[in-house]
Amino acid sequence: MSLTFFLTTALSTTGLQGDVHVHGHGSAMMAAEDNGRVEIILEIPAESLWGFERSPRTDAERQAISDARDVLGGEVFSFSARADCQLLSAEIGDDDGHESDGHHGSGHDDSGHHDVEVHYVFQCSGSAEIDEVSTTLFAHFARLEELESVFVDSSRQIGFELTEERSRYPFPR
Numbered sequence: 208m209s210l211t212f213f214l215t216t217a218l219s220t221t222g223l224q225g226d227v228h229v230h231g232h233g234s235a236m237m238a239a240e241d242n243g244r245v246e247i248i249l250e251i252p253a254e255s256l257w258g259f260e261r262s263p264r265t266d267a268e269r270q271a272i273s274d275a276r277d278v279l280g281g282e283v284f285s286f287s288a289r290a291d292c293q294l295l296s297a298e299i300g301d302d303d304g305h306e307s308d309g310h311h312g313s314g315h316d317d318s319g320h321h322d323v324e325v326h327y328v329f330q331c332s333g334s335a336e337i338d339e340v341s342t343t344l345f346a347h348f349a350r351l352e353e354l355e356s357v358f359v360d361s362s363r364q365i366g367f368e369l370t371e372e373r374s375r376y377p378f379p380r
């Protein structure tokens with residue numbers, strides 16, 4: 208089954224709306240397939256990452272974006288150790304909000320806001336081994352307050368929030 212199928216299911220059952228833009232609030236949609244492939248689509252307002260949503264005007268602003276991209280492109284999510292997940296790729300949407308794949312359109316809405324989207328792909332030993340997720344994003348981005356999150360696999364659909372205080376979420380059994 209495809210990620211799109213999982214996420215469509217997840218969105219319809221949790222009411223999570225990826226299009227709402229609130230500073231400090233991001234979303235992380237996670238889907239695990241039975242073969243152990245796990246994908247995460249992370250969406251965070253640019254304001255919550257580097258403090259502004261227009262194009263950078265100074266070297267310092269360009270550096271802030273570059274630093275944030277370095278963090279986002281690394282291992283900011285981790286799963287249960289016994290699931291043995293390896294990060295295969297992390298693709299970050301263009302800084303100007305125009306996603307390179309054209310799939311999600313522009314990250315800018317009519318009021319000039321800008322969301323940054325990152326697509327992570329992991330390979331794990333198996334999705335059934337995943338019983339918790341944690342993130343280091345709050346340690347890196349002080350403006351980020353919460354990530355509204357969904358984890359879906361063939362047998363589970365779990366909605367939860369990750370926050371600075373609760374950056375590790377054990378899945379209920």
Ligand SMILES: [Zn+2]
Pocket residue numbers: 228230252254260319320321
């Ligand atoms: Zn905004």
